[in-house]
Amino acid sequence: MSESSVIGAAATSPREAFRHGVRDLLPAAPGVFAWGLVTGVAMVKSGLGVPESIVMSLVAYAGSAQLAALPLMATFAPIWLIVVTAVIVNLRFVVYSVMTRQHFAGLSMNRRLWLGYLVGDIMFARFSALLERQPDYPHRIAYYFGGASCNWMWWQVSSIIGILAATRIPVSWGLELAGTLTLIALLVPLCRQWPVLAGASVAAATSVLAHGLPLRLGLALGIALGVATAVVVERGREEA
Amino acid sequence: MIDSYVRWAILGITLATFITRSGPHLLGARLRIPPAxxxxxxxxxxxxxxxxxxxxxxxxxxxxxxxxxxxxxxxxxxxxxxxxxxxxxxxxxxxxxxxxxxxxxxxxx
Structure with a gap:
């Protein structure tokens, strides 16, 4: 994907940097669109109303956390567990925000919080790649803002199309499964390292075996045992 | 689903978004992620x-x-x-x- 990017050309104005950001995001746009569409459909098909789904999409702006929350909401899991689950699924954003923080240091708190809200998987990857090749890239904030706001718009438009279309799709099609399939597409690339694969397997098995526990605590137990397994496997490999 | 429950859940997910995305920007620039x-x-x-x-x-x-x-x-x-x-x-x-x-x-x- 990076071959088609404009990385390498320094921007002479914030406006041009903004355009670079937008252009660097475009190769990922079809994937973002499909993901947003599916998230929109899955929200409505899991029982959320159309206005609630639109509000959730606009304020949460977190596809994986939204999709992860749906099965919990459908079984009336306690709110604290939904918040904890959403935070855990979103933990990667903490890493992104910590790493982009130095570049936003001179801005007002208000702007920093908005730029933080806009961070996403794809734009973070593009931004990191740009600064790796061109540590002195001028107008980097405009570049980031261009790509991130474009990603936000693309995501919201596709989500809302999905939400509105979902009301016309029969329940019998089972389209809410598409939400889970999207989560699988997010999980698979994470499992390329042995410790993560081991941890995810233990988490999955625990969560299934402990499914009968109240308050969906099997989920919390699965995550805890999974992380512990991953840590142990990683240590074992370091010592070997 | 019950409306008030859905509202609290949406508020909760929004809080999770804010903590993880904007939270690090609220903290001082010297703060690093502890190794643990x-x-x-x-x-x-x-x-x-x-x-x-x-x-x-x-x-x-x-x-x-x-x-x-x-x-x-x-x-x-x-x-x-x-x-x-x-x-x-x-x-x-x-x-x-x-x-x-x-x-x-x-x-x-």
């Missing part, structure tokens, strides 16, 4: 996704169903294989749903 927390940051998201996905695929209602009459888990396995080989999210969603519909038509009727 580093493992959780690297491993927890994958574990959380796996723990959410697995029960959603293998349970029909409250019964564990790993036969072909539950096409969801087969579609899930197919989707994982498709993503691992194609790296395409669209192919994963379309392919997984195609498996699901075919098996459903075949075994459930």
């Amino acid at each position: 927390f580093d493992a959780a940051l690297r491993f927890a998201p994958a574990c959380a996704l796996a723990a959410i996905i697995a029960p959603d695929l293998v349970f029909t209602g409250d019964t564990l169903n790993l036969t072909l009459e539950n096409p969801r888990w087969v579609a899930g396995v197919a989707a994982a294989v498709i993503f691992a080989t194609s790296r395409s999210m669209i192919a994963t969603i379309v392919g997984g749903m195609a498996f699901f519909w075919l098996l459903k038509a075949w075994f459930v009727g």
